[in-house]
Amino acid sequence: MTRTTLLPAMQNAATSDTIAQALSLAIHEHRITPGTKLGEDELAEIYGVSRTVVRASLQSLSHLKLVDIRRNKGARVASPSLTEAHEVFEARELLEPRTARSAAKLATPSDIALLERHINEEHAALDTADPGRALYLSGLFHTEIARIANQGTIAGFIETLVARSSLIIALYWRRESALCEKHAHHALVRALADHDEEQAEALMRSHLVDLHSALDLRERNSRAPSLKEALSQ
Amino acid sequence: MTRTTLLPAMQNAATSDTIAQALSLAIHEHRITPGTKLGEDELAEIYGVSRTVVRASLQSLSHLKLVDIRRNKGARVASPSLTEAHEVFEARELLEPRTARSAAKLATPSDIALLERHINEEHAALDTADPGRALYLSGLFHTEIARIANQGTIAGFIETLVARSSLIIALYWRRESALCEKHAHHALVRALADHDEEQAEALMRSHLVDLHSALDLRERNSRAPSLKEALSQ
DNA sequence: GAACACATAATTGTATACAATACAAGAAGA
DNA sequence: TCTTCTTGTATTGTATACAATTATGTGTTC
Structure with a gap:
């Protein structure tokens, strides 16, 4: 450092x-x-x-x-354990879809504009090969939706969950599933702009499930790689 | 102090x-x-x-x-505002019913025994005219259920929400509705013991709605009692 | 060469000292 | 009498000093 x-x-x-x-x-x-x-x-x-x-x-x-x-x-x-990782995403799956629904009800044109700016920045960061910043902006997108929903308490929870997700991604992301979201955020913004609550909730839910399953959260021989395997390379 | x-x-x-x-x-x-x-x-x-x-x-x-x-x-x-008070209870209404459902699935006999002990202590505290302690134990009941559900992250959220609820009750409780729960916790324990997930979720939801509506959360002349009124006593 | 003991260094935990800010009371002036 | 300013006191913010604990490295022994 x-x-x-x-x-x-x-x-x-x-x-x-x-x-x-x-x-x-x-x-x-x-x-x-x-x-x-x-x-x-x-x-x-x-x-x-x-x-x-x-x-x-x-x-x-x-x-x-x-x-x-x-x-x-x-x-x-912090290095979240597998258990923590699951818990964080399960918590997100519980909180965020409902929050997206509220956001769809309340979103103003300026909210939508802000979200679109975030998405653009995110893409720009990806283009300039700055994946870290793209990840940060991707998280910001979620916390921003929570803010739009005007539920400060829940938004605070989501903010910490998003932050912890960043650690989890650092530990458990598997590159194979690099096709990632790309369009998920766009579709969500569209649903918010249309005040389509049902759609917003559904999209957020499936988006989170996608994220969750794009992680390699299988049980692994954690902290004791049997020593033989580790040294046989 | x-x-x-x-x-x-x-x-x-x-x-x-x-x-x-x-x-x-x-x-x-x-x-x-x-x-x-x-x-x-x-x-x-x-x-x-x-x-x-x-x-x-x-x-x-x-x-x-x-x-x-x-x-x-x-x-x-802290002195939670009316807005915060609503937010806290809305967050609880989002988190706790689902958590109670999970708890109903996972509750062991010893969990049930512990919850029943809590209820008994709570009643004992009420009998000995120690409402503060009763309130604390009543909150403990909720955090204990979250613990049983085996979702540490959500349990942590609920714990802070319960704690903040204590502040909210101190500020906004109206004595008129003193008939309060009394049986609500008993019924919940029964549903948990029976592993009746549907019932546990429903009971928790209505219990929280009761609590929420037992608060005097009407808009009031906060922080500026017009000075005349305040001094005319 | 491995395991242990000990001394030394580095790092964290806690207390204290000092600086900066806010609060209250009183003095000066209108 | 009211306002405003000043000064003094209390309280918080930050830096530093010291104590306690952990990490490191060296020598010794087997």
Whole structure:
């Protein structure tokens, strides 16, 4: 983890919030990956603050389950287990379709325009070979829909679930199914624009199921690759 | 807020977690009410630690929306707005019925026994005129069901929603509808014991709707009682 | 060469000191 | 009397210092 990996352009006034946001963005964009050690001194130097402030950010991120803090062992970027991964997507499948339905009822033309801008940015990021940013924007699309639905509490839940999904994708994504969404978001926006609640809910549900099944969440010999296999390569 | 209000029996080793838990319990049991100032020095003295540790607990509680921290203004017990109150219960109505269904599928005899113990304790607390404790146990009943459903992520959401409900009840409960649940929890346990998923889901939904409507969530002249009225008493 | 013990370094946990901000009371002026 | 300014006090924000714990590396023994 280098200075340039984490520092966007923040020469002045780093508060605990801005640091948490910067780290969160770096995690979203896969610039730092699950398991990465987040040393307090290191971060303190990078952002030009004392450990006090850094600790506050790390604690904040640990409440979002983006960072795993263990007593006397420090903080690392979280590595969701298979169980957690399933749970996160099941939670999303429970929350987001209904939320998309509400969003379809409430979406204004300016909401639609914003979502379309997001999609365009996402495609642009893909074209410029910046998959991390594309992934971040793809998540933003989901949190934005939650915001449109005007249910702040649920939107907050979805936001954390989307963030955790980013970790899960980093760990369990299988490249084979690279055909991914591409049109799913477009279709969703269309349903929202048409105030077609039924369709919005259905599209969101199937979109999430697609995502879920595009992950390699089979049971695996986790943490003990039998040693023989691992060394026989 | 006195020593005895917050200190259960903790003469040694108060960590940030134990303090957060103690405060959370006090909030649950309505021993400290929305709006109460939580001064850092005060808490530090009460629990015999430095402000560093206290700050960590308060930040933790603020992530759960039990405490409201404002920069340079300190921490107070949160006072959910009417909007927030509605949102919390709508979120519960979305999450908990489905969770109760899962719990009905998975509940073991020992789970049922535990739930029945909770109900008995709750009644005992009511008999000994300890409504705060009864309220806490009533919330515990809901989080316990979420735990049985074996969906840790959703259970975590429900836990925070239940906690926030405690604040909402402190602010908006109307005594008139004191007939409250009493049997609702019993009926739910029965449905869980019978593995009657349909029934469990339906009962949980109607139970939550009852709770929601037992609140006085009408629009009110919030935060500006016109000054004349306030002073004419 | 492997396993252990010990010393040393690095890192985190907690307390304290200082700086910055907000709040309250009182003084000066209109 | 009311307004406004000033000053003092209390409280929070941040940095630093020290304590406790963990990680590392070296030598020793088998």
